[in-house]
Amino acid sequence: MANYDYIILGAGASGLLLAYRMSKDTFFDDKSILIIDKAKDKGNDRTWCYWEDGVGEWDEILTKTWSQIFFGSDLFLKTYTISPYQYKMIRSEAFYKSLWGHIHTKANFTFIEDSVNTFTELSTGVEVITDKSSYFGSKVFNSLANSEVYKSQDKFPLIHQHFIGWFVKTEDDAFDDATATFMDFTVPQNGNTRFMYVMPIDKKTALLEYTLFSKELLERSEYEDTIENYLKNNKITNYKIIEKEKGNIPMTSFKFSELNSKHILNIGTAGGWTKASTGYTFKNTTVKTKEVITFLKRENDLSKFHKWTKYWFYDLIFLDVLANHNEEGAALFSSMFKKSKTKTIFRFLDEESTLLEDIKIILSVPPKRFIQAFFKRLL
Structure with missing residues (x-):
């Protein structure tokens, strides 16, 4: 088996972004890094939108930005000026091209076009079996989601x-x-x-x-x-x-982090990096990949990467409500946008809000369903 310090499974947004961040940090210059994906040229297979305050990391390759957003329902209609935020769109083809352009300047990176069958943790690393070969990595970062792990349980909606x-x-x-x-x-x-x-x-x-x-x-x-x-x-x-x-x-608020181990870290959707209450993934991935780089410089045990926050519980309660009362979603979002400032909503969804801002968001939605869900989770 060929041996690598790091193996990244999947070259979508999270896998490629992690590789890109490694390629820009001299700490990884003496590390051998393998990226495996069944296809390298993915084209415009994704469109990502996100809000951001001021100049951002990807501004040079944006497709479009907006300074206003519209929210509409039968209960409430309004156009918001979202300054100091802008709503931004990026197409994946420009994103992939930009990141690969930098990764290709580093000789310690290898890309192999292949399909991953299995990966197994051993005492000193991980064995990865593909259609064509097998590889050994001291650490593996997996972005290939296995939907059965969250579909086969009923603890989390x-x-x-x-x-x-x-x-x-x-x-x-x-x-x-x-x-x-x-x-x-x-x-x-x-x-x-x-x-x-x-x-x-x-x-x-x-x-x-x-x-x-x-x-x-x-x-x-x-x-x-x-x-x-x-x-x-x-x-x-x-x-x-x-x-x-x-x-x-x-x-879902399924605890993806419990699938991590000393040598395997699940990333992107496979790692629960999708914001459970909204489905937004791109911006969270840009933040999480930076955190992984910082973590790798001081820690060896990948199972210690994840840290629980209050937002996991907020998302859990919100999903409980949406799962059990799906027909009330329009009323819930309408109440939130009617009673809260967009800046507060954005900070809350970005998991940057203060306790006072959390309370404002919580009080902006009809309380009955959330109280029911809250006490059900406490029992």
Whole structure:
């Protein structure tokens, strides 16, 4: 077996970003690092959006930024100016190209195009078996999620953020490209938490995603029919679909960190880096990968990386409510946006809020369901 100091399984956002951070830090210059993925050129397989205060790490490769967001429901409609924040979009092709460009400048990195079958922890490291070969790594960082680990348990709720998106191009100006539609719950809810997400790139081009927070997925035609009807209801008829995307992101407070061990650290969605209550992953991954780099310089036992915070419990309670009362999602989010400042909401979701800000968010939502869920978890 070929031996490496570090093996990274998967070259998606979390795996590639971790490799990139290693390539930029001289601490890792004498370390051998292997990246394994079944495909290197992934193209625009993802679109990530996130909010950020001021200049950010990825500003040079952004597709679009917005200074305003719109929130809509049958109960409450408002356009917010979100200064000092900006809402930002990044397409994965530009992201991958930028990161690979730097990684390729380092001779201690190796990429192998292969499929991972198994990896097994040994006393001094990890054996990785692929379709074509086997490798040994002193430490392994795994971004390949195994959905059975959270689907096969019932202690923690599981719902999905699932969506289909259309990039559309219109003949005439049809979009306000200064405003991103953050959540529009005016689409039929049909007993679930359903909303439209609209990201105008310019006045004639936009990404529209029909998104659900629910337990069950839909037939593809139902997602696409809803997008078509939404465009029609907004008097947009002369358009062509230039690209499509789809996704299914698990939303769960399952304790992924308990799957970590001395030599194996699960990262990205596989490590529970997805924000359980929202499905947002990208920004959290940029933060977590920095923390991994700092951790590796002082610790050898990867099982000690994760630290529990109050936000895990907040997310758990919120998911309990959404899982058991999915039809009330629009009312919950409407109440939060109506009663709270966007800056407070963003800080809370970024897990940067003070106790006073936590209380403001907690008091902004209808209390009954959350009180029920809270005491149920205490019993």
